[in-house]
Amino acid sequence: MKPGHGEVLLTEGDPRLREDEDRLVEAFRRELDEGMWAAVPTQDPDTGRRQARMVQDYGQIPPEAERVIFFPRAAGG
């Protein structure tokens, strides 16, 4: 998410491919190093209920995740 732009696609690729995975990991770490939060939209397989999972490491991303959303870190208003 970016102010004034809405969502901006950073990168995409197939995590099963080594080259794509390296690029995805690099983009993931770059965003977190810049202070962004990362969340993965998930869906409970039993209830179908949607929710989000906050991730702080690339390894925490579920294998079936289709996207990771980065947004600015929360601060007290």
Added chain:
Amino acid sequence: MLLVLLTLALLVAALVVPALVATARRRSRRPRSRRRRPSELVAFGDPGRERRAEQRARELLRSCVNDEEWEMYRDLGFVRVFGRGLRRGEVEGARRGGAEGGQTGAALLRGRPSDPPSGAAPSPPEEPLADTPRYAYLVYPHKPILAYEPQSRRLLSEYCVEFPDLSDAVTGSRLPDSDDVLAKWMALTGDEARLLRDANMHLPGRQLDPGRVRRDLWRLQEWERRRRRSPNAPPR
């Protein structure tokens, strides 16, 4: 006599002509000032960009949240998120305690949102509570998150939180409305404790008008009632 008249005429002309000249100069200058050079034109932002950003944000929000939550945001302008502080087992335990002695269950029902566990990892997804949860949040775009008790509609707290983009701090632009709602929704459903820890907590009424919030809760109740009666209502 004629000489006197001529003298008077000259005098009047001497007094009037400068005023006429000044007026003519002002009039001639005005059209020039209206003809701004391109470099002097005020640069207006592209309003279309903001609108397109909001449209993209709405689509992203719709793809992430539950159908009920999306329709709620679309129709009412806010999203209700149930609190996750009380797990299903704790609810059942409270009910059992309530059946036996009456004290424990009542105390838990009257309780405020539980304190966030310190340093806790994000909890795994759980099934939604069948009965009304102990507390819930109203998430507005670019307004504090409002915690309340669904049973009594008692307003509990305001959590003031924002998502500043520090890389673009000079322009001061902020996330589109729907992105702000989505960020709060993801943070609440993904790691409620952390979001509340980072927010500034205030008593109700600090920034949100309690009257308006109560109206919104009434609107939500009516909206849910209409939705349940709708022939296309999803099974509960």
